[in-house]
Amino acid sequence: MNLTLHIWRQKDRNDTGKMTIYKLEDVSPDMSFLEMLDVLNEKLEVEGEEPVAFDHDCREGICGTCSLMINGKAHGPRASTTTCQLHMREFKDGDEIFIEPWRAEAFPIVRDLVVDRSAFDKVIQAGGYISVNTGNAQDANCIPISKEQADIAMDAAACIGCGACVAQCKNSSAMLFVAAKVSQFANLPQGQAERYARAKNMVAVMDDQHFGSCTNQYECEAACPKDISADFIAQLNRDFMKAGLTK
Amino acid sequence: MFSFLCSSLGKKYLMALTGLGLIGFVIAHLIGNLQVFAGPEAINSYAQTLKDLGPLLWVARGGLIVLFVTHLTLALQLNRTNQMARPIAYAKADTIKATLTSRTMVLSGLLILLYVIYHLLHFTIHIIDPSYTALLDAQGRHDVYQMIIAGFSHPVITTTYLLAMFVLAAHLHHGASSVFQTLGLNNGKYRPITSLIGPALAFLVFVGYGSIPVGVMLGWIN
Ligand code: HEM
Numbered sequence: 001m002n003l004t005l006h007i008w009r010q011k012d013r014n015d016t017g018k019m020t021i022y023k024l025e026d027v028s029p030d031m032s033f034l035e036m037l038d039v040l041n042e043k044l045e046v047e048g049e050e051p052v053a054f055d056h057d058c059r060e061g062i063c064g065t066c067s068l069m070i071n072g073k074a075h076g077p078r079a080s081t082t083t084c085q086l087h088m089r090e091f092k093d094g095d096e097i098f099i100e101p102w103r104a105e106a107f108p109i110v111r112d113l114v115v116d117r118s119a120f121d122k123v124i125q126a127g128g129y130i131s132v133n134t135g136n137a138q139d140a141n142c143i144p145i146s147k148e149q150a151d152i153a154m155d156a157a158a159c160i161g162c163g164a165c166v167a168q169c170k171n172s173s174a175m176l177f178v179a180a181k182v183s184q185f186a187n188l189p190q191g192q193a194e195r196y197a198r199a200k201n202m203v204a205v206m207d208d209q210h211f212g213s214c215t216n217q218y219e220c221e222a223a224c225p226k227d228i229s230a231d232f233i234a235q236l237n238r239d240f241m242k243a244g245l246t247k
Numbered sequence: 248m249f250s251f252l253c254s255s256l257g258k259k260y261l262m263a264l265t266g267l268g269l270i271g272f273v274i275a276h277l278i279g280n281l282q283v284f285a286g287p288e289a290i291n292s293y294a295q296t297l298k299d300l301g302p303l304l305w306v307a308r309g310g311l312i313v314l315f316v317t318h319l320t321l322a323l324q325l326n327r328t329n330q331m332a333r334p335i336a337y338a339k340a341d342t343i344k345a346t347l348t349s350r351t352m353v354l355s356g357l358l359i360l361l362y363v364i365y366h367l368l369h370f371t372i373h374i375i376d377p378s379y380t381a382l383l384d385a386q387g388r389h390d391v392y393q394m395i396i397a398g399f400s401h402p403v404i405t406t407t408y409l410l411a412m413f414v415l416a417a418h419l420h421h422g423a424s425s426v427f428q429t430l431g432l433n434n435g436k437y438r439p440i441t442s443l444i445g446p447a448l449a450f451l452v453f454v455g456y457g458s459i460p461v462g463v464m465l466g467w468i469n
């Protein structure tokens with residue numbers, strides 16, 4: 001199929017950047033979206049142009065490196081799918097496709113479609129871990145955890161930190177990400193000791209990083225390739241309130 | 248405590264709590280107003296009872312003003328941060344599941360502010376039509392019943408009120424469900440239920456308040 005691509009090109013952090021139009025012919029519906037971009041880049045290189053920079057790593061939907069706002073949707077039109085797992089059969093011959101980087105003050109553009117997501121790392125550094133003394137690993141079943149509880153924690157832990165929630169949110173809020181990272185521990189016994197300090201510290205850093213605030217429109221959960229539920233945002237709201245009221 | 252309330256989440260809690268307080272007022276005011284359907288005696292004596300509260304009435308009014316101003320200030324503050332959080336818009340933006348009402352909360356809110364000012368000038372301060380002040384019933388009380396009929400005898404005013412109630416309903420359509428999420432009361436089981444509360448309240452408010460001007464227009468109140 002033949003496509004018209006509108007792609008954001010920006011040389012570096014300081015360049016103003018602009019949307020640029022590329023025509024791409026003979027795209028196979030079996031290609032992944034990133035393979036389609038690879039083909040475009042090969043063509044650009046042959047023509048002596050700079051290839052389009054975009055983030056990718058595992059290409060199997062587990063690492064959270066790929067991104068891309070495709071026609072106004074984070075990770076493209078298919079629900080519960082990362083861009084690397086998206087295939088060109090989702091599009092049809094003659095389509096115009098807008099490809100843009102995540103847009104958020106907290107995610108500055110490094111080049112073309114690549115953004116700097118270290119704001120997420122800073123949030124994680126503020127409490128996205130459990131402090132344990134080193135030594136032998138505990139016996140696997142010495143802390144009983146119900147299946148239901150483990151499942152909830154696991155649903156939160158499915159977050160791959162790609163940033164689609166921020167990109168899709170009308171306010172560029174990072175609440176779904178932070179909520180997932182807080183909830184994966186808040187739902188396990190091992191996470192209890194630092195539970196409220198964690199919520200408090202991670203939210204403080206989130207606010208510092210110039211993310212917006214949540215207006216409960218649930219665009220984040222709809223865009224999330226891992227189907228993280230906005231119910232975890234309610235949990236973060238609960239935990240942060242408790243953290244604020246009890247000290 | 249201060250830094251807690253100044254965080255983005257703290258501000259949202261205050262928005263939700265002030266919003267809830269305002270919803271309380273909207274419901275109480277609706278129940279009060281609907282007494283117009285019970286005839287002049289009911290609504291006029293209700294109005295007189297409120298007036299007789301004297302200083303207490305001013306305490307209530309003060310409380311409402313505090314709720315309103317806090318809600319408004321925080322809304323504008325948070326909205327500004329949200330706009331700064333995405334300085335460059337998408338060339339092609341799309342919406343997956345956000346509702347129209349959720350995306351227009353600032354607009355509907357500011358329209359409510361304009362409406363409230365007009366409403367006070369109209370029915371409370373009587374600046375729009377000073378003759379309302381002279382309306383007295385047989386017992387010498389302010390004749391609210393006649394004032395309502397006079398007020399809604401103008402098609403333009405009636406239309407304005409109906410539009411304003413539509414906007415209020417739109418704000419509550421999102422807002423009254425949103426509070427549950429903000430205050431952390433949602434979970435997988437409750438969200439399907441709490442997400443119905445906004446639309447239900449919006450319907451109630453629009454039909455309830457709207458019934459009064461429509462009632463005057465159709466001659467049910469005369
Ligand atoms: C001065 C006029 C007003 C403005 C500018 C305003 C603006 C806003 C904004 C921007 C939001 C945030 C939307 C969100 O978080 O989803 C909001 C939420 C809300 N508003 Fe208003 N509003 C106004 C008046 C009112 C009134 C009169 C009521 C009630 C009758 C009300 C009830 C609510 C509720 C319940 C919420 C939900 C809070 C939450 O998200 O948890 N608002 N308002």
Ligand code: FES
Nearest residue numbers: 057059064066084
């Ligand atoms: S490249 Fe790893 S998730 Fe897409």
